Amino acid sequence: MLTDRQLLILQVIVDDFIRSAQPVGSRSLSKKDEISFSSATIRNEMADLEELGYIEKTHTSSGRVPSEKGYRYYVDHLVSPQALNKQDISIIQSIFAEKIFEFEKIIQKSAKILSDLTNYTSIVLGPAASFNKLKRIQIIPLNKESAVAIFVTDSGHVENRTFYLPPTVDASDLEKTVNILNERLTGVALEDLNDKIYKEVAMLLRQHIRNYDLMLHTIADSLKMPANEKLFFGGKTNMLSQPEFHDISKIRSLLQMIDHEEWIYPLIKNDSAGINVKIGRENNNSAMENCSLITATYSVGAEKLGTIAILGPTRMEYSRVISLLQFLSKDLTSVLTNLYQK
Amino acid sequence: MLTDRQLLILQVIVDDFIRSAQPVGSRSLSKKDEISFSSATIRNEMADLEELGYIEKTHTSSGRVPSEKGYRYYVDHLVSPQALNKQDISIIQSIFAEKIFEFEKIIQKSAKILSDLTNYTSIVLGPAASFNKLKRIQIIPLNKESAVAIFVTDSGHVENRTFYLPPTVDASDLEKTVNILNERLTGVALEDLNDKIYKEVAMLLRQHIRNYDLMLHTIADSLKMPANEKLFFGGKTNMLSQPEFHDISKIRSLLQMIDHEEWIYPLIKNDSAGINVKIGRENNNSAMENCSLITATYSVGAEKLGTIAILGPTRMEYSRVISLLQFLSKDLTSVLTNLYQK
DNA sequence: ATTAGCACTCGACTTCAATGAGTGCTAACA
DNA sequence: TGTTAGCACTCATTGAAGTCGAGTGCTAAT
Numbered sequence: 001m002l003t004d005r006q007l008l009i010l011q012v013i014v015d016d017f018i019r020s021a022q023p024v025g026s027r028s029l030s031k032k033d034e035i036s037f038s039s040a041t042i043r044n045e046m047a048d049l050e051e052l053g054y055i056e057k058t059h060t061s062s063g064r065v066p067s068e069k070g071y072r073y074y075v076d077h078l079v080s081p082q083a084l085n086k087q088d089i090s091i092i093q094s095i096f097a098e099k100i101f102e103f104e105k106i107i108q109k110s111a112k113i114l115s116d117l118t119n120y121t122s123i124v125l126g127p128a129a130s131f132n133k134l135k136r137i138q139i140i141p142l143n144k145e146s147a148v149a150i151f152v153t154d155s156g157h158v159e160n161r162t163f164y165l166p167p168t169v170d171a172s173d174l175e176k177t178v179n180i181l182n183e184r185l186t187g188v189a190l191e192d193l194n195d196k197i198y199k200e201v202a203m204l205l206r207q208h209i210r211n212y213d214l215m216l217h218t219i220a221d222s223l224k225m226p227a228n229e230k231l232f233f234g235g236k237t238n239m240l241s242q243p244e245f246h247d248i249s250k251i252r253s254l255l256q257m258i259d260h261e262e263w264i265y266p267l268i269k270n271d272s273a274g275i276n277v278k279i280g281r282e283n284n285n286s287a288m289e290n291c292s293l294i295t296a297t298y299s300v301g302a303e304k305l306g307t308i309a310i311l312g313p314t315r316m317e318y319s320r321v322i323s324l325l326q327f328l329s330k331d332l333t334s335v336l337t338n339l340y341q342k
Numbered sequence: 343m344l345t346d347r348q349l350l351i352l353q354v355i356v357d358d359f360i361r362s363a364q365p366v367g368s369r370s371l372s373k374k375d376e377i378s379f380s381s382a383t384i385r386n387e388m389a390d391l392e393e394l395g396y397i398e399k400t401h402t403s404s405g406r407v408p409s410e411k412g413y414r415y416y417v418d419h420l421v422s423p424q425a426l427n428k429q430d431i432s433i434i435q436s437i438f439a440e441k442i443f444e445f446e447k448i449i450q451k452s453a454k455i456l457s458d459l460t461n462y463t464s465i466v467l468g469p470a471a472s473f474n475k476l477k478r479i480q481i482i483p484l485n486k487e488s489a490v491a492i493f494v495t496d497s498g499h500v501e502n503r504t505f506y507l508p509p510t511v512d513a514s515d516l517e518k519t520v521n522i523l524n525e526r527l528t529g530v531a532l533e534d535l536n537d538k539i540y541k542e543v544a545m546l547l548r549q550h551i552r553n554y555d556l557m558l559h560t561i562a563d564s565l566k567m568p569a570n571e572k573l574f575f576g577g578k579t580n581m582l583s584q585p586e587f588h589d590i591s592k593i594r595s596l597l598q599m600i601d602h603e604e605w606i607y608p609l610i611k612n613d614s615a616g617i618n619v620k621i622g623r624e625n626n627n628s629a630m631e632n633c634s635l636i637t638a639t640y641s642v643g644a645e646k647l648g649t650i651a652i653l654g655p656t657r658m659e660y661s662r663v664i665s666l667l668q669f670l671s672k673d674l675t676s677v678l679t680n681l682y683q684k
Numbered sequence: 685a686t687t688a689g690c691a692c693t694c695g696a697c698t699t700c701a702a703t704g705a706g707t708g709c710t711a712a713c714a
Numbered sequence: 715t716g717t718t719a720g721c722a723c724t725c726a727t728t729g730a731a732g733t734c735g736a737g738t739g740c741t742a743a744t
Contacts, residue, residue: 025737040687043738061693061737140478140494148498152482156490160500236601240594251593252582259578367706382718385707403706403724 011078014066021243023063068280082319115235120312122234127305130191161222166214253287296325298332353420356408363585365405410622424661457577462654464576469647472533479523503564508556595629610651638667640674
């Protein structure tokens with residue numbers, strides 16, 4: 001177990017390194033106000049901390065740098081929750097200043113503001129459409145061969161699919177189909193549509209429509225909803241200003257990852273609600289070796305809707321970022337809950 | 343005017359520099375097969391070419407590098423059109439292998455393949471929705487306060503807007519409005535909708551609906567179509583591998599530009615059809631100082647729809663890129679024309 | 685248990701010389 | 715008169731040698 005003094009030293013090392021990005025030496029530590037013992041004592045303690053794996057040297061005679069284990073301990077036990085200043089708060093609240101309709105606009109604005117406030121990269125996972133309930137289906141023929149199917153959810157989300165019209169289907173068939181679909185599927189969550197179609201709608205279609213199975217498959221095909229929610233980014237290039245990314249190859253692999261949305265999902269789709277911190281290799285991704293990812297979820301009522309996240313260097317301002325995410329996720333949740341739970 | 347020999351030398355310098363990214367010296371030039379005179383002669387010619395502004399030195403005793411003027415001359419007069427090899431052709435044609443419905447998919451795939459084939463960054467400007475003609479309007483109430491308006495075009499493109507329902511409007515009003523809109527606006531190009539609404543629909547609404555003006559403005563507001571077409575990118579990080587971008591600050595300003603779509607539009611929205619090459623500062627953009635942009639348009643019939651572009655270093659393989667763009671834009675045009683002109 | 689003192693390490697920076705790819709110029713040549 | 719060989723010169727690059735200073739670990743004294 002670590003002594004109080006070791007904890008103090010660890011905390012000051014991490015704080016200082018986060019601020020300066022320079023390895024911290026015993027002499028400069030001894031000059032801090034918080035610390036009242038000599039550099040030699042600190043050296044001894046640092047040697048112990050190093051042996052325990054909380055800090056590292058970059059070379060034999062360098063100052064110390066927090067290890068991933070050190071950051072982890074810092075985040076779990078030492079980080080002093082920092083109150084947001086008024087300016088930050090008002091900036092965040094400006095997100096909700098305009099009318100709230102365009103869900104995506106809010107999400108996008110959140111991403112932008114988060115990255116501006118932190119100078120890191122923000123990632124926001126939009127609300128999953130699959131929870132929403134179907135409000136209405138429309139099918140609009142474009143010409144003899146094709147039609148577009150439109151699905152509107154109770155939250156105002158619109159999905160559409162273009163598909164080939166089976167040649168044997170005529171206008172009245174289409175109309176009947178749409179009526180059946182609306183009658184049977186309204187109120188069903190998007191993710192359950194496919195199931196429901198085969199279980200309940202298929203039979204009805206058979207009774208009313210010739211070639212019902214062709215129609216059925218065409219529609220069921222169109223209903224395959226996108227598996228993933230939309231991602232929004234802010235400050236994609238912010239990481240370029242971080243001193244740890246002076247190396248082009250690191251930048252390259254990081255930016256490449258950011259530009260592959262499919263690689264991002266597994267990173268931010270954590271299951272647990274609340275704030276989540278993943279440090280360096282905890283992300284299981286080689287491009288993230290020098291990065292930490294802090295995520296928070298937002299919800300409507302008790303139902304988790306999406307995730308907001310900040311991607312920064314492991315040497316990130318954990319305290320500030322955590323406060324910001326906590327604040328924003330709370331705000332998002334309450335605004336959305338107000339909006340959709342009446 | 344330049345002599346034939348000077349032209350030859352200029353061409354070889356540009357070709358060689360494009361390949362190697364190294365300043366070209368007189369001795370290495372004299373060893374080339376195409377060149378049958380001595381390095382001293384070449385030095386004389388190079389001095390003249392430099393005086394005329396076609397090539398430059400990086401320092402007093404370095405080899406020569408093409409200037410922007412040199413690239414310009416090369417592109418206008420010297421570039422030898424290079425036939426595409428079979429592999430490239432078949433890769434490009436694979437874009438059209440699947441069914442053609444999802445316009446965006448094709449565009450996106452084009453961007454990806456262009457960047458893969460060139461190792462530069464590709465930018466594709468999607469088809470402007472504003473040319474499309476309205477096929478159908480639907481308005482679907484979500485609850486007492488809001489509704490979503492859906493606009494379907496003859497090409498299957500779907501736009502939607504959520505808006506507040508004026509409290510005095512009831513279901514029958516809404517229905518009447520939709521009927522009027524469909525009756526009057528079907529077949530109208532999206533960009534003309536706003537005009538038409540005030541000129542023709544306003545009067546009709548007044549006759550049938552109480553509070554017609556509130557309704558009118560609500561609808562007209564929703565109709566403000568996005569000013570810009572969608573942009574798609576491929577290989578955003580490809581430029582990081584180019585040796586001229588070893589400098590982080592250059593990378594930063596370039597990537598920052600790429601991530602600001604609004605800065606991209608003016609760059610690629612050239613008016614003239616066909617291939618267009620903009621070299622370095624011709625782009626009027628400080629982030630593009632060391633970059634060239636090659637654009638090509640694609641159309642349906644005679645109507646220009648969108649733009650495909652490649653962004654690379656000024657030291658770009660002009661010949662190859664031009665061929666690729668020419669080929670792809672021709673293919674896109676013919677596929678789209680077939681699809682939409684029947 | 686703490687601290688002063690000291691030898692030692694190592695990255696960062698500077699200086700210096702050597703190297704070599706390039707130039708411009710001049711004089712000889714065809 | 716145009717071409718070329720030859721030569722002096724320039725300058726970025728490389729690597730070796732030396733200095734500096736911030737840091738360490740260890741020991742002995744407090």
